[in-house]
Amino acid sequence: MEHPILNAIRRAAFTPLGWFQPAPEDGVPEDARFVILIGNAGPDMFRRFARERDPSRDAMDDWTRDAVTRLAGDLDARAVYPFEMEPPWPFLRWARRGGAGHVSPLGLNIHPIYGLWHAYRAALLFPVEFDIPAQEPGAHPCQSCPVKPCLTACPVSAFDGSRYDVPVCAEHLKMPQGEECMSRGCLARHACPVGQGFAYAPAQAKFHMRAFLAARQKV
Template sequence: MIYAAALTAAQACGLDIYGGFHGGADDGLPADHQTLLLLGPAPDFWARVQQEPELCDGLSDPIDRWSTRVIHALAAQLNAMPFLPFGGPPYAPFLSWAMKTNRAWSSPVGMLVHDRAGLMVSYRGALAFRGRLDLPPTGAKPCDTCAAKPCLSACPVDALSADKGYNTEACHVYLNSPAGQSCLSQGCIARRACPVSAGANRSAAQSAHHMSYFHKPTAFP
């Protein structure tokens, strides 16, 4: 197996490789596996999945069900072991895996920032390989050259902070207000403020779908 073949197979179903690393059991990889590749949405992800059966059957968690089916099929095709960031406990250590790729880092607001997807980074799954795949060069942390750091001042209720963590209650209360409707319909304003987030090609419809699972209005005053 070579990296280019894994990339081509992933992109053929609307996914992309968001980074990889060489490791072993100490990194949470299964025995005798040496390479892990993290998978996230490709630029055409949302357009592709709209016609998939999971998005059309009216049942809950369509994206997770789609990810399960597609990533398990990819694993079988590429002779790899699949991992998903949901369905636990136990949960695979996706946060630490992401940072091991040297393509994702902790941002000024605490969330992960990716070298191409910015604060819109998300992972749909991962594939572990027995062989040591040749990985492409990694990027640089975008925050290091971002003088403005608009993510720090974008949230109207200051719900995001690397020092204080994520104030989920303040966020949900804001989302219940008229002013918060733009976050519900277009995605978190702090995530959108990151200049690199445009690289994720995240449509408003895709963000609204995920926000509908994150925020349940009746649960907050």
């Protein structure tokens, strides 16, 4: 989809993942007339992060807030983030509204293009509406997937189709047997055939897995 606002988001190395005109039941701040969900899909955003910060010690949330605040200012928008409040903003509900995909058996959003290899980093809230055609999520790819390899690829069976056993996953990553998951990223994600071309490169995968473990240690 081409549009000046969407192109500006892409030039900042973020991916526009979905958009919608909010209704009262969406839980969007009342002054917003249009919402665009942005994040990473593929390597572009991580490459910019790695140029501007040190991935070995800097947090992506801090960089995201700085980078998106500047982008929002350039676009006359306000930004809200999935990590800024408790309870968090309902980004997955907004993804449904924005035509950005479906809920996968892993509980993650599966995007029609990017598969499981994307993440929401912010929502841009605009005080005006835009003439961007609504995005359609298409047919749910998991419903036509007969094998569902994502549910059997995890070496410690952390996924069963209804829940994600976070402690079991985290403990596995700390063990020598978890090195493949730490270096490549989640094997359940890799097993999904959708969006394989956007799978994270090793440096990006390792960064996110280390960040996941660090967050678990704070729980």
